[in-house]
Amino acid sequence: MVLGTYKEIVSARATDKQIQKVSQDGGIVTGLLAFALEEKIIEGAVVAGPGKELWKPEPMVAMTADEIIAAAGTKYTFSPNVMMLKKAVRQYGIEKLGTVAIPCQTMGIRKMQSYPFGVRFLADKIKLLIGIYCMENFPFASLETFVSEKMGISTDLVEKMDIGKGKLWVYTQDDVLSIPLKETHGYEQSGCNVCLDYVAELGDVSTGSVGSPDGWSTVITRTDGGDTIFKQAIDAGIFETKDMADVKPGLGLLEKLSAQKKEKNQKTIDKRKEMGLPVPF
Amino acid sequence: MSLISKIKRFLGIETKPANEEAKPAKSGEVGASEQEVEKVAEENAKPRIGYIHLSGCTGDVMSLSENYDILAELLTNMVDIVYGQTLADVWEMPEMDLALVEGSVCLQDEHSLHELMEAREKANMVCAFGSCAATGCFTRYSRGGQQARPDHESFLPIADLIKVDCAIPGCPPSPEIIAKTVVALINGDMDYLQPMIDLAGMTEGCGCDLQKYVVNQALCIGCGTCAMSCQTRAVDMTSGRPEVNGDRCVKCGICYTQCPRSWWPEEQIKKDLGL
Numbered sequence: 336m337v338l339g340t341y342k343e344i345v346s347a348r349a350t351d352k353q354i355q356k357v358s359q360d361g362g363i364v365t366g367l368l369a370f371a372l373e374e375k376i377i378e379g380a381v382v383a384g385p386g387k388e389l390w391k392p393e394p395m396v397a398m399t400a401d402e403i404i405a406a407a408g409t410k411y412t413f414s415p416n417v418m419m420l421k422k423a424v425r426q427y428g429i430e431k432l433g434t435v436a437i438p439c440q441t442m443g444i445r446k447m448q449s450y451p452f453g454v455r456f457l458a459d460k461i462k463l464l465i466g467i468y469c470m471e472n473f474p475f476a477s478l479e480t481f482v483s484e485k486m487g488i489s490t491d492l493v494e495k496m497d498i499g500k501g502k503l504w505v506y507t508q509d510d511v512l513s514i515p516l517k518e519t520h521g522y523e524q525s526g527c528n529v530c531l532d533y534v535a536e537l538g539d540v541s542t543g544s545v546g547s548p549d550g551w552s553t554v555i556t557r558t559d560g561g562d563t564i565f566k567q568a569i570d571a572g573i574f575e576t577k578d579m580a581d582v583k584p585g586l587g588l589l590e591k592l593s594a595q596k597k598e599k600n601q602k603t604i605d606k607r608k609e610m611g612l613p614v615p616f
Numbered sequence: 617m618s619l620i621s622k623i624k625r626f627l628g629i630e631t632k633p634a635n636e637e638a639k640p641a642k643s644g645e646v647g648a649s650e651q652e653v654e655k656v657a658e659e660n661a662k663p664r665i666g667y668i669h670l671s672g673c674t675g676d677v678m679s680l681s682e683n684y685d686i687l688a689e690l691l692t693n694m695v696d697i698v699y700g701q702t703l704a705d706v707w708e709m710p711e712m713d714l715a716l717v718e719g720s721v722c723l724q725d726e727h728s729l730h731e732l733m734e735a736r737e738k739a740n741m742v743c744a745f746g747s748c749a750a751t752g753c754f755t756r757y758s759r760g761g762q763q764a765r766p767d768h769e770s771f772l773p774i775a776d777l778i779k780v781d782c783a784i785p786g787c788p789p790s791p792e793i794i795a796k797t798v799v800a801l802i803n804g805d806m807d808y809l810q811p812m813i814d815l816a817g818m819t820e821g822c823g824c825d826l827q828k829y830v831v832n833q834a835l836c837i838g839c840g841t842c843a844m845s846c847q848t849r850a851v852d853m854t855s856g857r858p859e860v861n862g863d864r865c866v867k868c869g870i871c872y873t874q875c876p877r878s879w880w881p882e883e884q885i886k887k888d889l890g891l
Contacts, residue, residue: 413856415840442876443841453870
């Protein structure tokens with residue numbers, strides 16, 4: 336299945352105005368983690384928080400809704416969230432943990448849960464894993480190239496970055512700049528080119544903007560746990576939802592992009608195999 | 617089918633269909649005899665496990681004992697520990713279904729060599745239990761010249777000397793992976809055990825595996841799983857790539873074992889998640 340195994344797909348956004356203001360799209364990750372914290376489904380969450388340098392995120396353990404909201408928004412470079420999971424349990428004493436992860440990070444977490452060879456008493460503490468759609472990720476130096484060289488402004492001025500409608504967008508206080516996505520090709524980390532997962536097929540819940548209108552996100556519920564938590568949040572009024580059939584551009588676009596990623600990267604995998612290079616998939 | 621037959625069948629060893637297909641008792645004759653058959657079948661289903669302690673720190677068997685909630689049930693009803701210092705009052709090594717070998721083997725220690733060879737002869741399956749037995753781990757740094765035995769210099773993963781059927785790396789392996797492995801063995805879940813069987817071939821481990829087999833191979837995605845799993849905190853993430861502190865690395869091989877880009881058990885994960 337091109338979107339992985341799932342229970343339901345809806346278009347949704349957080350109703351909280353404060354979350355809407357800071358979130359990348361529909362505020363699903365921020366809203367759901369904050370809800371899970373408040374309902375004590377989780378005691379803390381590992382998120383990509385602000386780092387020392389602007390746009391260079393660092394994994395952090397958020398223990399309050401405010402800390403989660405402060406970490407809202409997509410960062411298009413590395414934040415090795417998985418490494419913080421153990422710290423969250425050992426050093427913060429968290430027994431019920433939530434986190435947000437791109438597909439490859441989801442894979443590291445799920446493999447650890449099924450085969451915890453060297454990882455002691457962590458697997459069963461992860462109660463909510465929110466996956467986000469991901470086509471590729473960029474080294475920080477690549478982002479610098481896009482913003483400083485191709486767009487000609489300092490990264491310090493950037494207030495938001497976004498990918499959509501075939502372009503990489505950069506928002507400053509009084510300007511909107513963009514470059515075609517084509518110009519970013521070759522700047523992604525090459526490990527992304529063998530990945531067949533666009534829609535975080537192993538998340539409890541997966542989400543991303545693709546398929547939904549501006550300011551909304553497409554939410555896929557997958558596991559029993561993820562489905563239950565998301566429905567609880569809807570019932571509590573945290574999210575408003577729309578049927579995917581009623582929104583533009585709709586599910587077709589999500590399916591198309593997922594299929595494209597699989598097809599393109601399968602070619603890379605085949606080529607690697609021809610060359611005798613290792614591929615885990 | 618009893619566990620022994622399953623293991624033997626899996627390893628391609630001839631197995632007798634004894635006990636498992638007991639003749640149906642005539643009606644009216646049920647009772648004592650049927651119970652007896654069940655009892656025999658049940659006894660046969662308990663794998664006979666031996667524990668062989670070579671050059672390791674006992675951490676692996678301590679990790680096993682951290683399965684408090686299932687340990688009593690495990691030791692009383694699920695397995696028979698038939699051999700092992702501190703675990704069984706036995707001098708002669710008996711026949712075993714499974715030998716768990718903890719520790720690497722010291723070439724200068726005649727007793728260890730003998731014990732390992734005997735275990736291979738007496739056990740249907742030999743498991744490298746913990747990273748010392750699997751990869752050599754910390755003992756890879758040994759150079760001899762220390763009291764009380766300055767001649768004890770050379771320590772090897774057991775697969776360098778004998779055929780090893782499966783490995784559970786870890787320094788130590790987590791209590792959960794030990795429990796999961798034992799349960800899979802008892803259920804004959806060979807799908808779950810396949811990675812352990814494959815890992816029997818991994819007799820070298822090091823933090824530098826991350827650079828050689830992941831980063832150099834254009835496979836690293838900077839997820840941080842290696843840094844999370846390192847049991848000595850030797851791995852940190854710098855600019856989205858693992859950076860290994862060689863002074864802290866014990867060569868257990870766990871960072872590479874846990875990396876989602878080394879091997880990928882997709883079917884098992886989906887099964888575990890109900891997807």
